[in-house]
Amino acid sequence: MDRWNPFPTIIVPLEGPDEHGNMFEDGVRICVGTELQGGCAVGRGTEINGATLYPMTRVGRYCSIARGAALGAPDHPLSGLSTNIGLPAVNALLKLSKTEIGHDVWVGANATVLSGCALGHGSVVAAGAVVTRDVRPYAIVAGVPASERRRRFPDEICEQLVQSRWWDLPPEQLARLPLDDALACADRFRALGRAGSEDA
Numbered sequence: 001m002d003r004w005n006p007f008p009t010i011i012v013p014l015e016g017p018d019e020h021g022n023m024f025e026d027g028v029r030i031c032v033g034t035e036l037q038g039g040c041a042v043g044r045g046t047e048i049n050g051a052t053l054y055p056m057t058r059v060g061r062y063c064s065i066a067r068g069a070a071l072g073a074p075d076h077p078l079s080g081l082s083t084n085i086g087l088p089a090v091n092a093l094l095k096l097s098k099t100e101i102g103h104d105v106w107v108g109a110n111a112t113v114l115s116g117c118a119l120g121h122g123s124v125v126a127a128g129a130v131v132t133r134d135v136r137p138y139a140i141v142a143g144v145p146a147s148e149r150r151r152r153f154p155d156e157i158c159e160q161l162v163q164s165r166w167w168d169l170p171p172e173q174l175a176r177l178p179l180d181d182a183l184a185c186a187d188r189f190r191a192l193g194r195a196g197s198e199d200a
């Protein structure tokens, strides 16, 4: 086994929408038990391991979504007689918002991201966290409600990595970068003055 992945995986090859309006880029890996509820989008290289994506959830490139995570969980209406959206009059009150998961985001096991939240590029959601508001790029958030514990790298490096838009590089260019060393990659981007389009 050349990489750790104990779960049965379906490689999703399509780019166009499936019958539920979900869109996939190339190289997406979806493990058994994953549920995409419709109108979702998943970017290149992202791995989803048995999570639920509620409607209108967009997940960027090279993300890792762990088992039991719930992304874009919407609220049931609270002002009706019942909160049960099986009742048509209550269902009519339901408001769905877009949930935006950036690129290179890792969502830990059993974490919940409420509908309408945006997770910045490079952010990490700890296992079991409940995200109730936007998360800035490269932040690690934990707890209920989730709060920022630290950033993955110093602020200057985080900004450089966001500006580099490395996730837009063709995969063969990406593979030539020292991917095990974010600081070396940031150096490389700085030297190239890379704003997202030049060779890495």
Ligand SMILES: CC(C)(COP(=O)(O)OP(=O)(O)OC[C@H]1O[C@@H](n2cnc3c(N)ncnc32)[C@H](O)[C@@H]1OP(=O)(O)O)[C@@H](O)C(=O)NCCC(=O)NCCS
Binding pocket: 064, 065, 066, 067, 107, 108, 109, 110, 124, 125, 126, 127, 128, 129, 140, 142, 143, 149, 150
């Ligand atoms: C958040 C995480 C990435 C660790 O990040 P880190 O910055 O290295 O955090 P540390 O281990 O140094 O812990 C920092 C603090 O956060 C707390 N913390 C860590 N994970 C936490 C979690 N899931 N929920 C709440 N608090 C957590 C630690 O207890 C510690 O608290 P303290 O400062 O009071 O001692 C890791 O704990 C985690 O949740 N990983 C997800 C694992 C997972 O779900 N894997 C599934 C396979 S993809």
